[in-house]
Amino acid sequence: MYSAILVVHSVLRWVVLVLAVVVTARAFMGLRGGRPFEARDAKLGGAFLGAVHAQVVLGLVLHLALSPITSAAMASMGAAMRDKTLRFWSVEHLAMGLIVAVLVTVARVRSKRAPDDAQKHQRALVGYGFALLVMLAMIPWPFRKVIGRSVLPTPMVSAH
Ligand code: HEM
Secondary structure: OHHHHHHHHHHHHHHHHHHHHHHHHHHHHHHHHOOOOOHHHHHHHHHHHHHHHHHHHHHHHHHHHHOHHHHHHHHOHHHHHOOHHHHHHHHHHHHHHHHHHHHHHHHHHHHHHOOOHHHHHHHHHHHHHHHHHHHHHHOOOOOOOOOOOOOOOHHHHHOO
């Protein structure tokens, strides 16, 4: 169960990232080109929000129930804070994931409620753009020291 959820969480990262780039780029170009806020913008924003929420739910299941790393951290939070790996997974990754969810949710609601198309694009651009930056910072990319992981799901990589 742990491996399956970790694989889905890892693969879903790519779906979330691609959608983040698409919605941010569309908002930027829409604002610059004075293009109306189209039904497609709203649909893609909804898909992005749904993917982020699914990612957070899977992350919470890993964090609270399945991950041996976060269980070890929660067993002794004081010691975990002094360990870079345990601190990253039990605090930093969790906090940034929740911030992403808030940014995307608020951006979508504010964009929907904006009085005109330019402001719809602008609110989407700011919220989705910041969410993208936070995600780029929170992902354990292979080049990150200590916490770095493969761009493929860990259970698949370690199976070889
Ligand atoms: C919102 C965007 C998020 C992204 C893009 C993301 C991305 C990732 C990635 C790439 C991994 C490594 C997967 C692997 O090793 O193959 C991972 C692992 C993990 N994530 Fe997230 N995550 C997000 C949100 C969250 C949240 C909100 C939580 C907690 C509530 C969370 C908890 C975890 C845990 C516990 C692990 C696994 C640690 C272990 O190896 O046992 N994630 N995440």
